[in-house]
Amino acid sequence: xxxxxxxxxxxxxxxxxxxxxxxxxxxxxxxxxxxxxxxxxxxxxxxxxxxxxxxxxxxxxxxxxxxxxxxxxxxxxxxxxxxxxxxxxxxxxxxxxxxxxxxxxxxxxxxxxxxxxxxxxxxxxxxxxxxxxxxxxxxxxxxxxxxxxxxxxxxxxxxxxxxxxxxxxxxxxxxxxxxxxxxxxxxxxxxxxxxxxxxxxxxxxxxxxxxxxxxxxxxxxxxxxxxxxxxxxxxxxxxxxxxxxxxxxxxxxxxxxxx
Amino acid sequence: xxxxxxxxxxxxxxxxxxxxxxxxxxxxxxxxxxxxxxxxxxxxxxxxxxxxxxxxxxxxxxxxxxxxxxxxxxxxxxxxxxxxxxxxxxxxxxxxxxxxxxxxxxxxxxxxxxxxxxxxxxxxxxxxxxxxxxxxxxxxxxxxxxxxxxxxxxxxxxxxxxxxxxxxxxxxxxxxxxxxxxxxxxxxxxxxxxxxxxxxxxxxxxxxxxxxxxxxxxxxxxxxxxxxxxxxxxxxxxxxxxxxxxxxxxxxxxxxxxxxxxxxxxxxxxxxxxxxxxxxxxxxxxxxxxxxxxxxxxxxxxxxxxxxxxxxxxxxxxxxxxxxxxxxxxxxxxxxxxxxxxxxxxxxxxxxxxxxxxxxxxxxxxxxxxxxxxxxxxxxxxxxxxxxxxxxxxxxxxxxxxxxxxxxxxxxxxxxxx
Numbered sequence: 001x002x003x004x005x006x007x008x009x010x011x012x013x014x015x016x017x018x019x020x021x022x023x024x025x026x027x028x029x030x031x032x033x034x035x036x037x038x039x040x041x042x043x044x045x046x047x048x049x050x051x052x053x054x055x056x057x058x059x060x061x062x063x064x065x066x067x068x069x070x071x072x073x074x075x076x077x078x079x080x081x082x083x084x085x086x087x088x089x090x091x092x093x094x095x096x097x098x099x100x101x102x103x104x105x106x107x108x109x110x111x112x113x114x115x116x117x118x119x120x121x122x123x124x125x126x127x128x129x130x131x132x133x134x135x136x137x138x139x140x141x142x143x144x145x146x147x148x149x150x151x152x153x154x155x156x157x158x159x160x161x162x163x164x165x166x167x168x169x170x171x172x173x174x175x176x177x178x179x180x181x182x183x184x185x186x187x188x189x190x191x192x193x194x195x196x197x198x199x200x201x202x203x204x205x206x207x208x209x210x211x212x213x214x215x216x217x218x219x220x221x222x223x224x225x226x227x228x229x230x231x232x233x234x235x236x237x238x239x240x241x242x243x244x245x246x247x248x249x250x251x252x253x254x255x256x257x258x259x
Numbered sequence: 260x261x262x263x264x265x266x267x268x269x270x271x272x273x274x275x276x277x278x279x280x281x282x283x284x285x286x287x288x289x290x291x292x293x294x295x296x297x298x299x300x301x302x303x304x305x306x307x308x309x310x311x312x313x314x315x316x317x318x319x320x321x322x323x324x325x326x327x328x329x330x331x332x333x334x335x336x337x338x339x340x341x342x343x344x345x346x347x348x349x350x351x352x353x354x355x356x357x358x359x360x361x362x363x364x365x366x367x368x369x370x371x372x373x374x375x376x377x378x379x380x381x382x383x384x385x386x387x388x389x390x391x392x393x394x395x396x397x398x399x400x401x402x403x404x405x406x407x408x409x410x411x412x413x414x415x416x417x418x419x420x421x422x423x424x425x426x427x428x429x430x431x432x433x434x435x436x437x438x439x440x441x442x443x444x445x446x447x448x449x450x451x452x453x454x455x456x457x458x459x460x461x462x463x464x465x466x467x468x469x470x471x472x473x474x475x476x477x478x479x480x481x482x483x484x485x486x487x488x489x490x491x492x493x494x495x496x497x498x499x500x501x502x503x504x505x506x507x508x509x510x511x512x513x514x515x516x517x518x519x520x521x522x523x524x525x526x527x528x529x530x531x532x533x534x535x536x537x538x539x540x541x542x543x544x545x546x547x548x549x550x551x552x553x554x555x556x557x558x559x560x561x562x563x564x565x566x567x568x569x570x571x572x573x574x575x576x577x578x579x580x581x582x583x584x585x586x587x588x589x590x591x592x593x594x595x596x597x598x599x600x601x602x603x604x605x606x607x608x609x610x611x612x613x614x615x616x617x618x619x620x621x622x623x624x625x626x627x628x629x630x631x632x633x634x635x636x637x638x639x640x641x642x643x644x645x646x647x648x649x650x651x652x653x654x655x656x657x658x659x660x661x662x663x664x665x666x667x668x669x670x671x672x673x674x675x676x677x
Binding site for chain 2: 066067070136137138139140167170174177179181182185186
């Protein structure tokens, strides 16, 4: 992780870690389920062309304060505080999974903050024919194969980092799952559908063809609802956390869209 | 000491191959397994049994709340308690309890419990559990991350609703009510005794100590498994400078009494194996949503997780056999003298003044449940009476209206049938 800079933004009195790497025009990244315990190959590819800024959402690894957020408005306001505090002011924004939900909210509620938007399998809509999987009612050990096409990808991503005890890491990863639950429980329907028309920037929708959490059919729903110019990229060999499964393919699509 | 007769109201006709063919007794149990005609019979038999226990001199009869649960047919224990309030006269009515965060607004609990306290003439014990993850987070869709904060706020609201005599506004984090005014309010003043059924979290113990509430450990795994929890509770009370009044605590124990131990071995094997096999067949997907346990509890339990996990493996996944059920003390069985001796030891060792006994469990028939209950009332209770009573006062027991002031239920006189 050479070249990785770290700073902190305070949201509701709680510190949230911001990682940054690379040079060029800024691209912000909000991570998905599980958060960002370590820098990823996908972000490295973006950092080859851009200054990549990855703030941690409250409750996810590196950030506290999820327990102060009771409503969707609280979450959106906290995310705005976080990305504005990290310097988002008309830059490109990439959000995946849980982070994608809030990236979409940022673009809808504060359109001037976002130049171009990349959404990787965001939550927030609900199709009763294909309801989102229940991430919080899984038998032990089955989550990696639900989230990634290759379960090892997720297992490696979430492995205990150096300098943290296994016991403490278990609490940190449980907290990340709780933070996602706090926002999305029980059906992951944040009624985002009602605000999609407010997203007026050019938007790339990325979906893993093998997403077992949110069926790729959701891509079409987002494409229909968003007012801005839309492109869609379905990534073969990728599950829900598509940028972890297929970093090269997702980065290529994102770089094409962002320029 | 006080002896309380507890009913879970299990559905008694889960099929023999339930464990093999069905994934869970809870949350997504197959609705097709329930026959309402059977439920009709069971509710009436179970209420007969509760009323029978009250008539035999048990100090209280107890009901509790579960949702989408094959071993607990009481989504609303208050409905049962209301009926029991009419059909009994002296026993306390113990609701263990209402999961406060599930009621919207929670003043519903203040109202219904006040009604039951009024109907019964002040015999209510008000239990306030957080509720299991299966009941609260899955069957009732509550967010595990806010459940405890909602529970604590709902408690504050109910307590205020019971004790403030002027209409007030409540501006909580989760509940906003401009007009709170509980009609009726309870007979018992300042409010009915509050008991907290809980797991083994230190925060719950500290809260019970601070609020001066009874802590109840409703263990399905008997006194041997419960011992560690109760010892932890008393260590915490000591650390907080509280006395060892055994009436601070309640404990649940499955019991089967017969004339002899051999007879008890024959009588209670099937219902026990039904309970520990079919009724505790809970899908592990539903037992631990993130946030349900506080981080402090997670930290405190990291070393004892192995013990819990193995307990689950033995009882929830594998299905306990009769010899194991007996060896581990999940169910205490024997002649009246043997049961009395064991329960005396349990109550003394765990220092528990409120002993709740479960004498109908699994698919036990009404005949056997009443047999079990009668032997206990007639031959076990007399041997346990007196324990703790000279040394300690039970400050957590209902204070009903004086007997002469209490209404006696009666049907209005009808014209004589010709």
